Amino acid sequence: MHPLRELDLLQTRRHFFGRTALGLGTAALAHLLPDRASAARGSMNGGVHHPAKAKRVIYLFMSGGPSHHDLWDYKPRMREMFGKNLPDHIRDGQRITGMTARQKTHPVCPSKYEFTRMDNNDRGVWVSELLPHTATVAKDLCVIHSTYTEAINHDPAITYIQTGSQVPGRPSLGAWLSYGLGRINDNLPGYVVMHAATKHPEQSLFNRLWGSGFMPSDHQGILLRSHGDPVLYLSNPNGVSASDRRAQLDALKAINQAQYDQFGDPEILSRIKQHEMAYRMQTSVPELMDLSGESDTTFKLYGEEARTPGSFAACCLNARRLAERGVRNIQIFHRGWDAHGGLPREHGNQCLDIDRGCAALIKDLKQRGMLDETLVVWGGEFGRTAYCQGKLTKQNYGRDHHPRCFTTWMAGGGVKPGITYGQTDDYAYNIVDSDGNMIRPKKDKWTPGTMHIHDLNATILHLLGIDHKRLTYRYQGRDFRLTDVHGHVVHDIVA
Numbered sequence: 001m002h003p004l005r006e007l008d009l010l011q012t013r014r015h016f017f018g019r020t021a022l023g024l025g026t027a028a029l030a031h032l033l034p035d036r037a038s039a040a041r042g043s044m045n046g047g048v049h050h051p052a053k054a055k056r057v058i059y060l061f062m063s064g065g066p067s068h069h070d071l072w073d074y075k076p077r078m079r080e081m082f083g084k085n086l087p088d089h090i091r092d093g094q095r096i097t098g099m100t101a102r103q104k105t106h107p108v109c110p111s112k113y114e115f116t117r118m119d120n121n122d123r124g125v126w127v128s129e130l131l132p133h134t135a136t137v138a139k140d141l142c143v144i145h146s147t148y149t150e151a152i153n154h155d156p157a158i159t160y161i162q163t164g165s166q167v168p169g170r171p172s173l174g175a176w177l178s179y180g181l182g183r184i185n186d187n188l189p190g191y192v193v194m195h196a197a198t199k200h201p202e203q204s205l206f207n208r209l210w211g212s213g214f215m216p217s218d219h220q221g222i223l224l225r226s227h228g229d230p231v232l233y234l235s236n237p238n239g240v241s242a243s244d245r246r247a248q249l250d251a252l253k254a255i256n257q258a259q260y261d262q263f264g265d266p267e268i269l270s271r272i273k274q275h276e277m278a279y280r281m282q283t284s285v286p287e288l289m290d291l292s293g294e295s296d297t298t299f300k301l302y303g304e305e306a307r308t309p310g311s312f313a314a315c316c317l318n319a320r321r322l323a324e325r326g327v328r329n330i331q332i333f334h335r336g337w338d339a340h341g342g343l344p345r346e347h348g349n350q351c352l353d354i355d356r357g358c359a360a361l362i363k364d365l366k367q368r369g370m371l372d373e374t375l376v377v378w379g380g381e382f383g384r385t386a387y388c389q390g391k392l393t394k395q396n397y398g399r400d401h402h403p404r405c406f407t408t409w410m411a412g413g414g415v416k417p418g419i420t421y422g423q424t425d426d427y428a429y430n431i432v433d434s435d436g437n438m439i440r441p442k443k444d445k446w447t448p449g450t451m452h453i454h455d456l457n458a459t460i461l462h463l464l465g466i467d468h469k470r471l472t473y474r475y476q477g478r479d480f481r482l483t484d485v486h487g488h489v490v491h492d493i494v495a
Contacts, residue, residue, distance in 0.1 A: 048181070052465025053414025053494070054375040055184075057177070058319050058330045060358060062350075063158060064203055064337030067384035067399055068407035070111045070347055073145050073428040074126040078110035078386065081427075082394070086387045090429050092438070097152055099340060099389060100400045106387035108427065109397045112344060119418055126420075130351040133359035139418040140362055140371070141409045142493050146422025146431045147451045148441065149382055149403045154203055154338065157381035157403065161453045162209045164482045171213035171473070173457060174329040176482045177464065178212075178219040180471045185326030188288070192322055193221040193331045196312035199349045200336030210331060214475045216270035221331065224318070226310025230289045288321055302360040316357035320364050323374055337380055340389050341398035362411055375413025375463050382406050386427040405431050408456065414463045416495045422449050446488035458487035463494070 069075065086106045100106065115126045118138035125143050127135040134141075151157035156166035163170040171179070174191035183190035193210045210221030224230045260268040291307070294317065299306055306313035315332045322330050334354055339346045358378065365371040383406025384399030391397075405424050411417065425432050431439045431450055441450040451459075458468040461482065468487050472479040481487075 048465030049467040049470055050462075050465055052463070053373075054412070054463045055373040056323050056328045056330070057375045057377060057413065057460060057464065058323065058361070059173070059332070060316075060354070060361075060376065060378045061162075061331060061333050062337050062354070062378070062380040063205060063333055063335045064154065064200075064339075065157075065380045065382045065384055065401055065406070066337045066350070067111075067339065067343060067347060068145070068405070069109075069384060069386065069399070069428055070113055070343065071128045071130060071351075072126065072143055072407040072409075073424055074115040074117075074128075075110065075386075075424075075426055075428050077426045078108055078428075081108040082110055083107045083392060086427065086429075090386075090425065090427055092430070094404060095152065096385075097401050100385070100387070103389070106385075107392050108386060109388035109392055109399065112394060112397075124420070125418065130347060131355050131358075133356045137359050137362040137411070140366065140411045142411065142415040142417060143407060143409045143420045144422055144451050144456075144493070145405065145407050145420060145424050145428075146449055147379065147406050147408045147453065147456060148431065149453045150443075151382065152401050152403050154381065154401075155206075157401075158203075158205075158209060161381050161456075163213065164454065164457060164484050168206075168208050169213055170480070171215045171219065171482070172208075172210050172221065173460070173482060174210055174221050174331060175212040175215055175219040176461070176471060177329045177466075179215055179473065180461075180466050181328060181464065183326075184328055188285075188322070188325055188327050189222040190327065191219070191221040191329045191331075192327050193223045193333065194226075194315040194318065195223070195310075196315045196332055196334045196353070197226070197308075197310045198312075198334055198336040198353060200338075200346050202338050203335055205333055205335065209333075214480075215473055216267060218270040218273045221329075224285070224289070226314070230285050288325065289318065291317065298364070301364060303356045306357070306360075311357075312353045313357040313360065316361040317364075320361060320368075320370075323365070323370060324368075339384065339398055340400065342396060343384075343398050344396060365412060371412035373413065375415070375460065376411040377408065377460065378410075379408030380406070383428075386429045402429070404429065408451075410493070414495050415493050419493070421490070421493050422451060443486045446490075448492070451490055452486070452488075454483040454487035455490050458483050459490050459493070462489040 086108055113128045113130055115128055117124045117126050118135055125138040125141055127138055149157060149160060151160045151166055159168055160166045162172050178190040212220035222231060229235050256268050256271055302313045302317050305311045306317050308314060312334055319330045319332060336350055362376060365374050382401055382403040385402045389398040389400045423432050424430060431441060433439055433449060439447055439450060441447045443452045443454055461468045468481060468483045472481055
């Protein structure tokens with residue numbers, strides 16, 4: 001008896017009929033899917049829907065919620081209100097977290113930092129003294145002050161902005177891009193994730209944030225590590241040669257193919273693809289992670305910290321190298337922005353980590369002629385409150401979570417440079433219109449000047465040539481989208 005036939009003997013009646021149904025469903029699905037030539041063009045959805053302004057995206061995600069008050073959204077009038085209770089009409093009944101809901105007062109907490117407007121015009125970008133290097137590339141940034149979300153706690157908020165749903169289980173933005181556009185370089189994944197070192201690693205990051213959800217697993221992000229093998233089990237074990245590994249993979253492929261022929265499970269094909277990608281990465285990834293060939297000029301730009309594996313600067317340098325080699329989606333996570341107390345100390349350390357790397361990445365891409373076709377995105381899952389959490393002094397304070405408005409920025413890749421988009425009130429608490437009137441945006445009906453996180457993802461997809469309403473994946477009888485049934489492309493920031 002063939003060894004694979006042993007599986008038949010282990011089947012229950014329920015397994016048999018379940019797998020039979022799967023096989024029939026897969027056979028029917030084969031007639032509905034694009035042909036191999038269409039898939040080779042890079043998309044299960046038939047390629048880009050319109051001319052793309054960007055070929056790739058580098059997403060710098062500040063996990064924990066950076067304070068827009070202390071970094072980007074300059075509000076000098078708050079200094080006049082120092083220590084006074086936030087007016088009730090500003091909060092307007094907003095739900096707040098349990099960490100500050102029981103405080104007797106919510107004292108207004110102006111930033112202790114000085115800000116500089118980098119261009120002398122009404123839409124010029126204000127930048128905090130905490131970000132001196134990033135200030136030098138302000139003319140390349142589109143700073144969005146009116147990003148907002150419904151989630152008020154970290155895990156649902158990060159899951160929401162990364163996958164379009166507060167409930168875990170959906171594909172991530174990078175997985176959607178991999179599914180929609182395919183890979184450029186067959187020797188590297190289409191989606192790569194890095195975790196930068198931080199002095200304040202409060203929150204955990206779960207692999208569902210770069211996972212493929214209900215899509216085939218070959219669309220998930222590949223995590224590059226800074227120590228040991230860049231990818232787990234990348235190196236062959238002692239005594240195993242490259243030819244041995246090739247022979248093993250060929251045998252494994254034959255077994256998997258036989259299993260696929262018998263049961264028709266499409267995930268088996270994804271497994272075969274992943275094994276082949278891993279084999280090719282054994283050569284491509286070590287070369288990628290070797291920075292010894294970079295010039296002294298490059299390290300002068302990124303700083304000496306870029307020589308330290310795992311630093312944010314090193315991750316940014318690796319992001320540029322990945323972009324050069326055809327990786328379409330690159331994401332760097334930097335944890336530790338959840339400053340409920342001691343914000344000046346914590347944000348000071350965080351900005352020292354990321355400031356130079358962000359600026360160097362923009363400059364490096366620009367001088368290499370890559371910025372116009374590379375979309376760089378910076379931001380977190382929400383912002384911080386205008387009022388203080390805990391004890392307030394002029395030199396030390398903390399801030400709670402604030403989803404109603406926060407700041408993100410974008411650069412390159414077809415966005416307008418050197419501008420701000422959206423406005424907030426004098427407390428950077430609510431989004432307002434050009435006359436200063438409070439806006440109560442609704443995600444199912446876009447309001448000019450606002451940027452819901454669904455709008456942000458829709459705009460990112462648009463810049464990469466994808467109509468977010470047409471990029472769908474059928475699962476359990478429903479056509480799913482990254483933006484669910486929401487999202488609007490914000491053309492006001494598109495060049």
